[in-house]
Amino acid sequence: MKQNIVALSVAIFAAGAAHAQSNDTLAKIKAVGSITQGVREASGALAYALGNGVYAGFHYEVCTNIISDIKKQMGLSQLEAKYVPVTSANRIPLVKNGTVDIECGSTSNTLARQKEVAFASTLYVEEVRMAVKADSGIKSLADLNGKTVVTTTGTTALQVVRQNKRAKNIDFREISGKDHSDSFLLLETGRADAFVLDSQVLAGSIAMARNPKSFKIVGEPLSVEPIAIMIRKDDAAFKKAVDDSIARQVKDGTIAKLYDKWFMKAIPPSNTSLNLPASAATKAAWEHLNDRPTESYKVE
Known part of the structure; x- marks a missing residue:
C-alpha cells in the first residue's frame, strides 16, 4: 500500500x-x-x-x-x-x-x-501588395476584375483582398497555394494573374524565379502589418x-x-x-x- x-x-x-x-x-x-x-x-x-x-x-x-x-x-x-x-x-x-x-x-x-x-x-513592418507578370497590364486592384488572385493558405492576405474586393466592387476568382512557393508557381505558370502577400515575400519569390525580370510588384499597399x-x-x-x-x-x-x-x-x-x-x-x-x-x- x-x-x-x-x-x-x-x-x-x-x-x-x-x-x-x-x-x-x-x-x-x-x-x-x-x-x-x-x-x-x-x-x-x-x-x-x-x-x-x-x-x-x-x-x-x-x-x-x-x-x-x-x-x-x-x-x-x-x-x-x-x-x-x-x-x-x-x-x-x-x-x-x-x-x-x-x-x-x-x-x-x-x-x-x-x-x-x-x-x-516587432522588427519588421510589412506592406501587403501584389506581384504580377511584368507584361500583364495589371497596375492596381482595380485591374483585377475577372482575374484570378492567389494567396497562401493560412495567411491574413486573403482577408485583405476580400476587404478591398468589397470596397472597390470588383469581381475576381480566389485560389490558395499550400505555401508561398506554391502560390508563386501558380502565378509563374499562368494559373493566377496576381499573387497577393507581404512585399518582401513577393520580392524574395521574384528574386529566386528563373527569370526575375518577368515579374514586378505593383499597386497601392493593401495593408500595413507588423x-x-x-x-x-x-x-x-x-x-x-x-x-x-x-x-x-x-x-x-x-x-x-x-x-x-x-x-x-x-x-x-x-x-x-x-x-x-x-x-x-x-x-x-x-x-x-x-x-x-x-x-x-x-x-x-
Missing part, C-alpha cells in the same frame, strides 16, 4: 512538473537541454530553406542570436537548437501545443492571433528573455546590420538583392520596441 502511495505521489509530481514546463519555456529548455525553433521554407528574406536542413534569413538569424543570449542567461554550457519546418496553416497550433518553442518566420501580429499566442517585439517572432501565450519569463535579446540586438546595431544583409545585399541561393530599404514604420518599430497588433497600424 505504501509503495502504491509513493508511486502515485511520483506520478502526480511528474504530471505537475510537465504542466509547469508547458507554461514555462525556460524550465522546459533547461530540462531537455534544447530549444525547438519553427522555421519557414519559403518566407522571403525573413526566413527560408537553402536545402539539406540549412535555413537562412533575417528572422532566422535574429532567433539564432536570441537562442545564444538565452543560453548565456541560463548559464548553460550547451543548448541544442532543433528545427521544425512550419507552414502558414500549422505554425500557430505547433506553438500552442509545445512542439515549437519559438517561431521565426513571417507571422503577422493580429488581435485574433494574440488570443492564441504571444509575439515578441511581422513578429511568435511564442507561447502566458509565458512572461520567456517573452522577457526574447524581448531583452531583441532590445540588445537593436541597441548594439545588430538588427540594422542584419537588415542590410538580407534586404539590401545579394542573398543566396540566387545571389540577387531584394533592394528593399527599411520603411519608416520598420525604423520606428526599432526605435520604440513594442508588440502592437496590425489593427493599431493604418495604411497611409
Whole structure:
C-alpha cells in the first residue's frame, strides 16, 4: 500500500512538473537541454530553406542570436537548437501545443492571433501588395476584375483582398497555394494573374524565379502589418528573455546590420538583392520596441 502511495505521489509530481514546463519555456529548455525553433521554407528574406536542413534569413538569424543570449542567461554550457519546418496553416497550433518553442518566420501580429499566442517585439513592418507578370497590364486592384488572385493558405492576405474586393466592387476568382512557393508557381505558370502577400515575400519569390525580370510588384499597399517572432501565450519569463535579446540586438546595431544583409545585399541561393530599404514604420518599430497588433497600424 505504501509503495502504491509513493508511486502515485511520483506520478502526480511528474504530471505537475510537465504542466509547469508547458507554461514555462525556460524550465522546459533547461530540462531537455534544447530549444525547438519553427522555421519557414519559403518566407522571403525573413526566413527560408537553402536545402539539406540549412535555413537562412533575417528572422532566422535574429532567433539564432536570441537562442545564444538565452543560453548565456541560463548559464548553460550547451543548448541544442532543433528545427521544425512550419507552414502558414500549422505554425500557430505547433506553438500552442509545445512542439515549437519559438517561431521565426513571417507571422503577422493580429488581435485574433494574440488570443492564441504571444509575439515578441516587432522588427519588421510589412506592406501587403501584389506581384504580377511584368507584361500583364495589371497596375492596381482595380485591374483585377475577372482575374484570378492567389494567396497562401493560412495567411491574413486573403482577408485583405476580400476587404478591398468589397470596397472597390470588383469581381475576381480566389485560389490558395499550400505555401508561398506554391502560390508563386501558380502565378509563374499562368494559373493566377496576381499573387497577393507581404512585399518582401513577393520580392524574395521574384528574386529566386528563373527569370526575375518577368515579374514586378505593383499597386497601392493593401495593408500595413507588423511581422513578429511568435511564442507561447502566458509565458512572461520567456517573452522577457526574447524581448531583452531583441532590445540588445537593436541597441548594439545588430538588427540594422542584419537588415542590410538580407534586404539590401545579394542573398543566396540566387545571389540577387531584394533592394528593399527599411520603411519608416520598420525604423520606428526599432526605435520604440513594442508588440502592437496590425489593427493599431493604418495604411497611409
